[in-house]
Amino acid sequence: MRLKKSVAEKSRQCEVQCQRISNLEAELAEQQRVVTGMGDVRTTNEQLARSLKKERTKLDTQTTL
Secondary structure, three states: OHHHHHHHHHHHHHHHHHHHHHHHHHHHHHHHHHHHHHHHHHHHHHHHHHHHHHHHHHHHHHHHO
C-alpha cells in the first residue's frame, strides 16, 4: 500500500513538473517572439532616423541657398 502511494505521489509530482516545463516553454516562445519583434522595431527606427537626417540636411541646404 505504501509503495502504491509513493508511486502515485511520484507520478503526480512528475505531472506537475511536466506542466511547469510546458508553461516555461510557452513563456520562452513568447519572449523570443517579443525579442524578434524588438529587432524589427530597432531596424525600422534606424531607417527612420537616417531618413530624418537626410530630410533635415536637405532642408538645411535649401534654407542656406
